[in-house]
Amino acid sequence: MTAWATLRRALPMAWRSLIRQPARASLGILGVAAVGALLLDMLLLSEGLIVSMRDLLARTGYDVRVTATEDLPRNGPRLRDVQATLSAIARLPQVRGALAVRFADAAVALPHDATLDASLEGVTGNAPHPWHVLRGRDVREPGEAVINESIATGSGAGPGAALMLRADCGVGTEALPPARLQIVGVAEFPFALTNENTIGATLGTVMAACGADGADQADVILVTSADDADAAVAAIKAVRSDLGAATNEQVLGRIQRTGFTYFQQISSVLTTITVSFALLLIAVLLTVSVNQRLGEIAALRALGFSRGRVVADVLCESALIVAMGGVLSLPIGAALATVLDRILKRMPGIPAELHFFVFQPTALTLHMALLAATAVLAALYPMHIVARLPIAATLRDQVAE
């Protein structure tokens, strides 16, 4: 009889062994489900941020980012002579479009002398704007602005209304006069933080709001390559070696090396711990269970069950516990991932659209493989006990008891 046929015949017996002890089996399955859920979440976390960030970067449509240094936008010095730099980059044959973006903080005036903190984005160039208009229209002229839903709700303003704000452009600007912007639309900003109030306008509008501070400066130039992002980076570096140009993958690599390392480490550590934990506990459960049924197993052997058959019975029992726990762990893991994602997204500086736990087929495959390996490894010792069980001596002991 082949091993597969032995396993198929052992499966119903293993099932009956489990349902004979429903409390014990249920607790074992529930335990595997809890550990499996944690394991799944850690596997989702290990690459979740990178996958989510890659998706976010790709969704914006730009595949090259140009900054003054290799720091991420808003973390390093600004680009100077931005109009000349933008023209030089946009003229390159490897570049389809380029858009300079300048960020500033702003305090939006509300009735009764109240203010609303907001983030101001000023753009100029021949590439699409880094926001998606939901209502109204996009900005066309200086003095016009689009706002996100958060600021529309907070200020009660919408398309057609005016917005008074005082910009804070980072360098000695607390005395700037207020600027008046005409709201022309409500837009969605992919990189907006959770509950962040964001205003989009032309670079000229932001420069005017910032006064003389940092005129003709931008934080980043977003580039859409003609067809090859690497070729566009090489071309930009050839004309402006003093600038930092990087493809989305290079930006992800930088982020992966620094900011996201912590989550990959904690994911590796917790994956190891949860697998070890599951292995140890299933092994203990099966060992105690087998020890309690030694007489029964010896009787089965005496009745003609082969050694391979009783060993397969233990393996199937382990596989059933882990398989049922594993299936149950998927919805529990998904629910837990939602809760943990919500907790981690409260971290400052995380875009609202970014997720820490992202479903990937590879994570699910790895989850299943790890649980399968756990089922086999956990069954090794109880299988060894059953395989080496002396039939006559065990039956004699049982009779004596």
Add this chain to the structure above:
Amino acid sequence: MTFATSTRALLVSAIVFVAGATVTRAQPSSLPSVVISRHLAEARQLSIGSTIRVSTDRAGRRTREFTVVGIYEPTPNPSRLGSPDLEVRFHLPDLLDLTRDPATLAGSEAIDGINVALMDPADTQAFARDVNARLPGVDARPASAASGSAGPFIVLRRFHLAIAAVTIGAATVFLLALTIMLVEERRETVGVLRLIGLPARRILLQVLLEGVMVAAAGAAFGLLLALASERLINRFFQWKYDTALVFVRITPDVALTCVAIAIPLGAAATVIASWALLRRNALRLARR
């Protein structure tokens, strides 16, 4: 005490991440002095007395020379884990000379903040209020409130607590399964004890004490394991990331919390598992 302002530059040290540092070795001279981080010293083989040429742009224009007079261990920063702290600390006037825009008049530059050490640290709140009232446009805050890194750590703490809660839940389920099996093994003993006249409450008390002792031994073993692995984990990650950051610290509070959770949980699992058994008929338990 920290306050953000755009007033004239003061003579305090500042940190700058300099792009395009090139290295030459020279005899100590009258060049302005800087101190550099250990990571930068190791990365560029610099030592005290080295002369460095520093520029604020990648093309290396407008370079200035400085003498390294000290090497310091950078304050560990979890948010920069895996990224070496390549830092140079200047005297503020030197930094302003280096970074000043040609169109900006010397002395009119902005700085990010001023750190103030008060004669009496208890005066921080009053001092901050006073500065904010007297200097419009300046935001003075006690240093503890100015720490922008507090947010991520609070979030990470919540995340770790949530993970710990799930782990405890899984451990409890397994513990319950194990105790049910162990109690089942002793059903005949319990039946005999009941038949010779021991009341169920007395047996339950005995089981509870046994559970407490086993849980206490388990908790003690767990703590010893944690203490033994603490140094191992810290050394590994400090080596991996070349940082002095402490990753795991078993404080008395953490140890007490673990014991306070583990012992009642272990004892409760034992009692719950035994309770179902004790409610059965003594004759059935003894299989008579």
